Amino acid sequence: MTSRKIALVLGGSSDIGRAAARAFARAGYDVGLAGRDVTALEPDAADLRARYNVEVGLYKFDVLDTASFDGFVSGLPVLPDVIISIVGLLGVQQNAESDLAHATTIMRSNYEGPSLILGLFAEKFLARGTGTIVGVSSVAGDRGRASNYVYGSAKAGFSAFLSGLRARASRGGVHVVTVKPGFVRTKMTEGMKLIGPLTVEAPVVGDAILNAVENKTDVVYVSGKWRLVMLIMKALPEAVFKKLKF
Amino acid sequence: MTLVSGWGRFPVVDSDVLRPRSFAAVDEAVMAGSVARGNGRAYGDAAIGAVRTIGMTGFDRVRSFDAATARVRLEAGVLLSDLIDTFGPRGFLPFVVPGTRFVSVGGAIAADVHGKNHHCEGGFGRYVDSILLRTGQGEVIEASREQNSDAFFATIGGMGLTGIILEATLRLRRAETGWIRERVICASDLDAAMRALDAGDSATYSVAWIDCAARGRDLGRSLIYLGEHARRDELADGAAAFPVGKNPGLGVPFDFPSMTLNRYSIRAFNELYYRMGARRAGGSHVVSLYPYFFPLDAIAEWNRIYGRRGFLQHQCVIPEASARAVLADILDRVARRGDASFLAVLKKLGQGDGILSFPLPGYTLALDFPVKGDILNFLDEIDRLVVGAGGRLYLAKDARQARATFEAGYPALSRFNAIRKSLDPACNIRSKLSQRLFDEV
Ligand SMILES: Cc1cc2nc3c(=O)[nH]c(=O)nc-3n(C[C@H](O)[C@H](O)[C@H](O)COP(=O)(O)OP(=O)(O)OC[C@H]3O[C@@H](n4cnc5c(N)ncnc54)[C@H](O)[C@@H]3O)c2cc1C
Numbered sequence: 001m002t003s004r005k006i007a008l009v010l011g012g013s014s015d016i017g018r019a020a021a022r023a024f025a026r027a028g029y030d031v032g033l034a035g036r037d038v039t040a041l042e043p044d045a046a047d048l049r050a051r052y053n054v055e056v057g058l059y060k061f062d063v064l065d066t067a068s069f070d071g072f073v074s075g076l077p078v079l080p081d082v083i084i085s086i087v088g089l090l091g092v093q094q095n096a097e098s099d100l101a102h103a104t105t106i107m108r109s110n111y112e113g114p115s116l117i118l119g120l121f122a123e124k125f126l127a128r129g130t131g132t133i134v135g136v137s138s139v140a141g142d143r144g145r146a147s148n149y150v151y152g153s154a155k156a157g158f159s160a161f162l163s164g165l166r167a168r169a170s171r172g173g174v175h176v177v178t179v180k181p182g183f184v185r186t187k188m189t190e191g192m193k194l195i196g197p198l199t200v201e202a203p204v205v206g207d208a209i210l211n212a213v214e215n216k217t218d219v220v221y222v223s224g225k226w227r228l229v230m231l232i233m234k235a236l237p238e239a240v241f242k243k244l245k246f
Numbered sequence: 247m248t249l250v251s252g253w254g255r256f257p258v259v260d261s262d263v264l265r266p267r268s269f270a271a272v273d274e275a276v277m278a279g280s281v282a283r284g285n286g287r288a289y290g291d292a293a294i295g296a297v298r299t300i301g302m303t304g305f306d307r308v309r310s311f312d313a314a315t316a317r318v319r320l321e322a323g324v325l326l327s328d329l330i331d332t333f334g335p336r337g338f339l340p341f342v343v344p345g346t347r348f349v350s351v352g353g354a355i356a357a358d359v360h361g362k363n364h365h366c367e368g369g370f371g372r373y374v375d376s377i378l379l380r381t382g383q384g385e386v387i388e389a390s391r392e393q394n395s396d397a398f399f400a401t402i403g404g405m406g407l408t409g410i411i412l413e414a415t416l417r418l419r420r421a422e423t424g425w426i427r428e429r430v431i432c433a434s435d436l437d438a439a440m441r442a443l444d445a446g447d448s449a450t451y452s453v454a455w456i457d458c459a460a461r462g463r464d465l466g467r468s469l470i471y472l473g474e475h476a477r478r479d480e481l482a483d484g485a486a487a488f489p490v491g492k493n494p495g496l497g498v499p500f501d502f503p504s505m506t507l508n509r510y511s512i513r514a515f516n517e518l519y520y521r522m523g524a525r526r527a528g529g530s531h532v533v534s535l536y537p538y539f540f541p542l543d544a545i546a547e548w549n550r551i552y553g554r555r556g557f558l559q560h561q562c563v564i565p566e567a568s569a570r571a572v573l574a575d576i577l578d579r580v581a582r583r584g585d586a587s588f589l590a591v592l593k594k595l596g597q598g599d600g601i602l603s604f605p606l607p608g609y610t611l612a613l614d615f616p617v618k619g620d621i622l623n624f625l626d627e628i629d630r631l632v633v634g635a636g637g638r639l640y641l642a643k644d645a646r647q648a649r650a651t652f653e654a655g656y657p658a659l660s661r662f663n664a665i666r667k668s669l670d671p672a673c674n675i676r677s678k679l680s681q682r683l684f685d686e687v
Contacts, residue, residue, distance in 0.1 A: 026332075046310065047307040050310050050318070
């Protein structure tokens with residue numbers, strides 16, 4: 001093992017996960033990638049090693065398998081310096097309206113799993129007295145919208161969890177970052193109509209996460225424009241908001 | 247179906263666009279009438295599938311890197327910009343780069359792109375050791391100079407028509423720094439420009455920017471840029487060995503009304519450009535590789551300057567012997583028309599490596615024209631001069647040449663077609679370009 005810092009990415013095979021791993025490796029971190037299918041992560045591990053000459057560890061992690069979380073954390077060879085949760089599932093709102101199983105999966109993937117696992121890391125980090133926790137939430141959690149409130153509500157819960165955790169953990173030397181990307185061109189959003197000027201590419205999110213960690217930022221809207229958009233969205237009275245098609 | 251076009255935004259045509267994420271998904275995606283697309287920097291219709299376009303930029307992983315041999319294995323969707331940003335600071339650069347860094351490795355191989363060093367170091371294909379190719383028939387083969395060499399040399403410069411390049415192994419250049427020692431020479435007319443390029447034969451990099459609004463005695467006046475990789479001891483004290491490449495921030499946010507570009511604005515721009523360059527002429531100075539190689543990358547989406555209807559690039563190469571007279575004739579016609587590009591590019595090329603590679607020993611001239619009026623007829627006229635001189639047009643820039651022009655310019659075509667047929671008997675791989683120029687109808 002080298003003496004470099006370690007960043008562990010949960011959801012390492014997602015586009016944003018890969019981008020974040022690259023950003024940290026470029027900055028000189030050793031990287032851990034965790035995902036459901038470890039074999040599928042191997043090309044990404046090779047990519048990071050070839051590009052940046054860093055050490056890369058691969059770990060099996062399933063965000064829906066909460067029973068495995070304790071074992072996952074204690075099974076790591078070393079406690080990372082930075083833990084980043086990119087895990088999430090957009091799902092299909094229309095299906096979630098009538099299919100309880102689907103709605104449950106969306107809620108658990110975006111709120112329950114990420115919150116529980118980051119909560120566990122927070123305990124370890126607080127015991128050690130250092131560490132950074134990054135949760136990738138969404139602007140969709142800032143206000144429930146007709147078109148995606150199942151996903152949005154879970155992200156809202158996750159955002160609230162992170163802000164509470166931040167308030168508590170900061171006293172113990174642990175920093176918590178909430179990342180709220182808007183539209184990102186990824187596998188998840190492929191085929192969706194994205195609003196050009198509000199859309200960013202995954203590497204931009206990866207860099208934003210690295211910057212937030214290094215500069216100890218609390219909440220990052222990846223595109224500054226979103227902060228403004230959501231400020232307006234949150235300020236709209238419910239009577240007006242419910243009539244909007246957004 | 248989606249409306250798709252190349253960088254010139256002409257033609258705009260229908261094609262189904264898919265972005266597979268795994269090689270297995272590529273396999274499923276390919277159907278009759280498919281072609282690979284890299285980063286869409288080809289100007290015309292080369293990267294548009296006859297029926298389906300297979301987007302490859304999702305394949306952006308480096309597989310392995312060996313600093314001892316300067317070899318890198320990577321997926322075909324990796325952009326040269328990414329390669330430069332990743333390995334530049336470690337002392338390695340691609341041997342050949344085109345005028346924009348936002349091209350994929352697959353696209354650079356398929357067009358066998360040339361840089362400012364073609365006259366002495368050859369094209370992109372020369373530094374490709376091997377490729378992993380998924381043929382139209384569905385086979386996945388490794389091809390190199392030794393193994394499946396027909397497929398290898400047909401794929402270099404083959405405009406994607408031999409199949410989908412999945413991976414490639416490239417030889418990189420060791421570079422002490424990311425800076426270029428540049429010398430600017432002022433040439434008052436075409437003869438002077440050609441002489442300066444000839445004299446620059448021994449320079450690693452050379453290119454001329456021609457003021458194509460200049461006429462009469464000034465015809466062909468230009469600025470010639472010569473360049474060498476700067477050594478560390480040539481940098482100013484404290485300068486970083488590798489400069490930072492900024493992403494294009496300021497884009498062109500809307501289509502310029504086609505009014506903006508007219509003979510007056512073009513002439514004024516050229517006059518200014520020439521004078522500013524002339525002031526730098528003489529001694530040598532050190533510049534970052536980014537503005538040196540990729541001057542246009544500073545403005546994102548500059549293709550919108552030409553307006554909604556798009557524009558055409560006309561890039562020909564004329565063999566050495568007949569170059570002087572034919573280039574003068576072309577430039578004169580362009581100057582008299584008055585609506586050509588801000589700037590034309592003139593440079594020397596050497597021998598190409600692939601069977602269909604564009605370069606041949608001679609001079610290449612690249613011009614931009616907005617799509618309007620009788621431009622298609624005018625370019626046909628220019629083509630007759632090119633063909634008459636034994637020259638050819640660059641397929642990566644083409645959107646409109648006639649089949650006869652193409653066939654006259656590429657005598658190795660029948661050999662290419664035979665190899666293509668052996669790799670893909672059913673002719674599954676087809677682009678809009680191949681339908682226009684290659685395929686039997
Ligand atoms: C501003 C600008 C400057 C340029 N300057 C130069 C220059 O100096 N020299 C030069 O040579 N060219 C130049 N070009 C042209 C450019 O280098 C080529 O068109 C290059 O092929 C573009 O690469 P791409 O990844 O965008 O490919 P695309 O435009 O997407 O595709 C180009 C061709 O490559 C094929 N292709 C792409 N990926 C694959 C793959 N994985 N497998 C098989 N086939 C594939 C496509 O089918 C198509 O035929 C310039 C272009 C621009 C916009």
